[in-house]
Amino acid sequence: xxxxxxxxLSEKRILEAVRRLALDGDFTLAQLARxxxxxxxxxxxxxxxxxxxxxxxxxxxxxxxxxxxxxxxxRDRLSRIVHSYWEFASGIPALVPLLVTEPLxxxxxxxxxxxxxxxxxxxxxxxxxxxxxxxxxxxxxLGAAFDLISPPFQAADADPGEYPRLAAxxxxxxxxxxxxxxxxxxxxxILTGLLRDSPADG
Amino acid sequence: xxxxxxxxLSEKRILEAVRRLALDGDFTLAQLARxxxxxxxxxxxxxxxxxxxxxxxxxxxxxxxxxxxxxxxxRDRLSRIVHSYWEFASGIPALVPLLVTEPLxxxxxxxxxxxxxxxxxxxxxxxxxxxxxxxxxxxxxLGAAFDLISPPFQAADADPGEYPRLAAxxxxxxxxxxxxxxxxxxxxxILTGLLRDSPADG
Numbered sequence: 001x002x003x004x005x006x007x008x009l010s011e012k013r014i015l016e017a018v019r020r021l022a023l024d025g026d027f028t029l030a031q032l033a034r035x036x037x038x039x040x041x042x043x044x045x046x047x048x049x050x051x052x053x054x055x056x057x058x059x060x061x062x063x064x065x066x067x068x069x070x071x072x073x074x075r076d077r078l079s080r081i082v083h084s085y086w087e088f089a090s091g092i093p094a095l096v097p098l099l100v101t102e103p104l105x106x107x108x109x110x111x112x113x114x115x116x117x118x119x120x121x122x123x124x125x126x127x128x129x130x131x132x133x134x135x136x137x138x139x140x141x142l143g144a145a146f147d148l149i150s151p152p153f154q155a156a157d158a159d160p161g162e163y164p165r166l167a168a169x170x171x172x173x174x175x176x177x178x179x180x181x182x183x184x185x186x187x188x189x190i191l192t193g194l195l196r197d198s199p200a201d202g
Numbered sequence: 203x204x205x206x207x208x209x210x211l212s213e214k215r216i217l218e219a220v221r222r223l224a225l226d227g228d229f230t231l232a233q234l235a236r237x238x239x240x241x242x243x244x245x246x247x248x249x250x251x252x253x254x255x256x257x258x259x260x261x262x263x264x265x266x267x268x269x270x271x272x273x274x275x276x277r278d279r280l281s282r283i284v285h286s287y288w289e290f291a292s293g294i295p296a297l298v299p300l301l302v303t304e305p306l307x308x309x310x311x312x313x314x315x316x317x318x319x320x321x322x323x324x325x326x327x328x329x330x331x332x333x334x335x336x337x338x339x340x341x342x343x344l345g346a347a348f349d350l351i352s353p354p355f356q357a358a359d360a361d362p363g364e365y366p367r368l369a370a371x372x373x374x375x376x377x378x379x380x381x382x383x384x385x386x387x388x389x390x391x392i393l394t395g396l397l398r399d400s401p402a403d404g
Contacts, residue, residue, distance in 0.1 A: 147344070
């Protein structure tokens with residue numbers, strides 16, 4: 001029997017297409033169907049809504065993270081969690097608003113926050129500071145990922161005569177600067193700053 | 203002559219109504235018209251789009267900030283800038299996505315970033331760290347403000363048997379916790395952490 005020309009639609013194929021589209025900006029389910037060369041109704045057969053897509057992507061990411069963390073501990077474990085969160089969110093910047101406004105709390109998400117809380121606790125963060133740190137990580141990761149779909153300031157945007165400090169700052173960016181790398185460094189800076197009073201690896 | 207029963211529609215009245223609506227969640231121009239008891243076409247007469255509304259709100263905020271900063275200097279000035287940014291963004295959480303995705307760069311916005319850069323510079327931050335710090339402030343303020351429209355984790359969300367650290371962290375939140383106040387403290391924490399290597403007021 002001949003193989004069908006178009007591979008059969010699967011959740012995996014849908015999520016791959018979503019990841020491609022979400023890198024550049026927001027999209028409709030009709031655009032997703034075009035990307036997959038199927039009808040919108042075929043997508044609905046697998047996933048009921050765009051919000052559901054986002055939660056499937058999150059579930060996939062958290063499953064990967066669980067496997068990847070293994071028995072690392074302390075700051076190394078924290079760093080892996082935060083970087084993984086950043087890779088996930090910065091890979092689907094256009095969908096970050098849905099992550100925030102469609103409040104599906106599933107077991108995976110609660111696991112994630114428990115893991116973050118337990119790891120922070122293990123390096124000496126006290127209970128009363130946990131929510132503040134988790135909030136800082138959440139806000140920064142999601143805010144910075146979302147920011148990826150806005151056009152960056154360029155050196156040409158700031159006239160050095162009128163805006164000297166902004167121009168000086170922009171001049172330090174290499175021309176081929178990768179914003180994802182730049183923002184990940186910012187995240188590292190924030191974490192180091194927030195944890196300055198915590199003992200090193202315990 | 204009798205006064206009209208409905209006050210004449212003005213930009214000021216429109217922006218006040220937008221601020222009321224945007225606290226709770228996203229809204230349409232039709233809902234805004236209902237809130238103002240006018241037709242949608244009357245709103246269009248003053249403002250062409252929702253994105254334009256957001257930029258008018260930003261322009262208003264930056265004008266207030268310019269007036270408020272006066273000749274404060276150093277960390278005090280920085281703190282006023284960041285808190286003012288937070289008050290602005292957290293006052294219109296549902297519109298934060300438009301602030302990010304509708305990239306209107308006007309003179310006010312460039313002034314704002316120059317001011318932020320110059321103030322950071324004045325407390326000893328070097329040019330090559332300015333963009334990273336500005337990115338951290340931007341990401342955290344916008345991310346945390348946007349997060350205000352998602353329902354917060356409650357103590358009841360985490361079973362202490364299964365999620366002990368998350369439960370312990372949630373138990374430290376007073377029942378009447380104001381998320382805006384809580385998130386502002388987080389912002390202060392982040393700033394202190396980021397500036398740990400900078401000299402105190404110069």
